[in-house]
Amino acid sequence: MSALIKVKGLTRIFDVSKPWLNRVIERLPKALLTAVSDVSFEVEENSVYALVGESGSGKSTIGKIVVGLVPPSQGSVMINDVDLATETDAAKVEAVRADIQMIFQDPYASLNPRWRVREIIAEPVAAKGGNTTGLAERLLEQVGLSAADAVKYPHEFSGGQRQRICIARALASEPKVIVCDEPTSALDVSVQAQVLNLMSDLREEFGLTYLFISHDLTVVQHMADRIGVLYLGRLVEEAPRDILFEDPKHPYTRMLFDAAPRMDGFGREVDPPKGEIPDAINPPKGCAFHPRCPIAVERCSRERPEMRDVRGARVACHLAE
């Protein structure tokens, strides 16, 4: 099987400096924030690739680069061997754009409150001048709502139902890939189960590929085939699901696993991890994790660890073996 999405050396730097005048007056240097740094991975067709990491680790930024909402500073994203950022053939760009859709985190902000559900769902097709008769009604039933909902407005729906509407909109252009940015983290557990099940069903029915972004390890474990763990914009570990969960090799992955609250951890006394994620504008030298790493050695603060293969996983840690 070939890779549907190929991400190579992806880097995104944001200019977060103050306005020019303030900078001159206060004699501040330009502030550059590296949100994503040298990230490479491949997503197989009809699989689920998950990106996990804490807030600010660059998950959403990668997702937005992949769908083309944010241009990369360096590196490339190939979808079906087309690079949206450099491709000049308009027809190809159009085709790839239709092939890739996105579902956002906040079901309350991702639907235009002034539009009827029918218009919202049909927009991807209407924008291309396609035929939308009955489209919204059919998609609504496919995502478990009723056709009668097409004439309602978003505020008449609960969070879970809104996320279903978002999924229906994403399906309208018959895409191959859906980037899901924390699709269930605003939902309650019982509703989350419904949405995750729906996503699994749709994936099977339509042969979809998901790039699944989440910070919830249990959700990732349930959904993903392959997982990349991000820390401060870099991939620190990447492995098939079972290998990652049975044998996490990067100290950060292990820390994440330990810190996650467990439903069977009655009265568990965790030794909480040290420190917090450092400022992304001035990340630590060497391995970005070294100030919090329980096993760091002197070399870690000097030299950045490269990704290497360790027992079925790719790990960026000097000490992993």
Place this chain on the structure above:
Amino acid sequence: MTQTETPPTPAPVKAPSRLSRAWHSDLAWSFRRAPVAMISAFVVIVLVLSAVLAPLIAPHDPFNPATLNLMNGFTPPGEANAFTGDFFFLGTDDQGRDVFSTILYGMRISLFVGFAAVMLAMVLGVILGLLAGYLGGWTETIIMRVADVQLTFPAILVAMLIFGIAKGITPPEYRDQMAIWVLILAIGLSDWVQFARVVRGATLVEKSREYVQAAKLIGRSPLSIMLRHILPNVLNPVLVIATISLALAIIAEATLSFLGVGAPPTKPSLGTLIRIGQEFMFSGEWWILFFPAVTLLALALSINLLGDWLRDALNPKLR
């Protein structure tokens, strides 16, 4: 994705009518529970209607010299004229024009200038605000700096300046004809800033929301996103400002006319009437000033109160 074996397409469903939605909306509900808003709305509707229907209602045509009788000058309200025996409900002015009729016709001009000026300011402000908020960068810097500079002058000064320039470049023979349009231009241009500021702020908020990202992803053009997605969502505050601006524009027009740089005496607005009236205030003919002034006050106040109510009613936090 294969959708060949899709289930039969369900029949499209009818949406509830606009009227029924409007009647059951929160806004209508809050209106029915706000006596101040209801009274204000009533006053505004009565005044606007009587202005619009002035040719039908007004007992005299104050601008038709043929119907005027100088003997009727200075008739007090509620009394018959000592010479002619004609009766005038609100009295007459120095030229024997019926005050009631001049008010109706004057209000027409005031309201027309107000509405048109606010429209101009609104269209201009909304467009510039949307562009500044959505495009950012240099577009935003230029638009907002111009706005800042304009804000440092009182609006009435700006309006007088624009009025002066516009008047200067119109040929004298057209001046009276053009005066109304120049007024509209002057007041409208002096008032776009607050629309632009509010729309820019709201656009910045909406722009970052995910439905806009979704529209970008779908491949909508910036213009289409601004008009179809963002604009409907920033209209609430615009509506509130427009209402309050209407009151301000009517007052601004009255001020300019009062200062003699507005509507000409041949086509008097409420402001012109007040200017004419104050000449006679101390000689005992108080009604010539009083009734136009009260009308202006009632009009501006009730529009303002409506605007206040609208602001509260549209603010979800206060509901």
Place this chain on the structure above:
Amino acid sequence: MSNPVLSVRDLVVEIPTRNGILRPVDNVSYDIAAGEILGVVGESGAGKSMTGNAVIGLLDPPARIASGEVLLDGKPIQGLKGEALRRLRGKKMGMIFQDPLTSLNPLLTVGEQLEETILEHLPISAAEARKRAVEALEEVGIPAAAQRIGSYPHEFSGGMRQRVVIALALCAEPDLVIADEPTTALDVSVQAQIVALLKRLCRERGVAVMLVTHDMGVIAEAADRVAVMYAGRLAELGPVRDVLTNARHPYTAGLMGSTPLASQGQRRLRQIPGAMPRLGALPQGCAFHPRCDRAEDRCRAEPGPTISACDGRAACWFPLGYPQEATG
């Protein structure tokens, strides 16, 4: 159990709206003892925050306590107003919110805020208060507390801010702390730190804690007992291990079963059909019956079951009586 610090009896909160009176909290009763952490879980909109706010007297009008009692150390406090309530709130009750920024004054240093609170409630000198403030910051694990005391809230990271809020809530040595989703805005690693901190302080100080969250994992690890809320009512209340591994209320069971962990290895998660009803459209009888697979006529017809009317743990006419299959 000794005398409870907090006793809530048949608490009802009402909100009058244009479509009638809503009851976001309906007939809720529970106790919290000294040194105990009561976890409160439930879906968004279940009334968790509303319950906490009612207890501490922070209901935003038009919401109001319609009936019921809130007893702090055996004394009713639900009628208190103004100054009396304010003094009680700082001295006897502390509050920790989800967003630490909203509970800190951005214009005062954290030291000033701590000292102000301490001086208001404890009869000690200013110098003594300053010492206490430093100690309070040390206790919640802020490094170099003596130097950081002059910093403003925005100079702290999210996790550190939440620590400051905890210090602020605890500095007047209250008997009761209400923590409303204190870790929801934080990262997993910081969440673990804050939960560990709350547990330690509760144990050391003997404070009664009401911990509102929707994270079952946090409840399992931190709480002694757990109250499950559904549509404004208590669905189940009991020791955390019993409730989580041996749910009696079908809703609790469904909630536990629908977590990805419980369905490990299966392609599909178990799910509860439907969604929690809106307050304005609560069904007759047990509010859960439209989603419940055990529902019978009694559930639909009779007024909603309460815990005391049922088996003392679950508000359900037909509770699950036997151990469920292991939940993970």
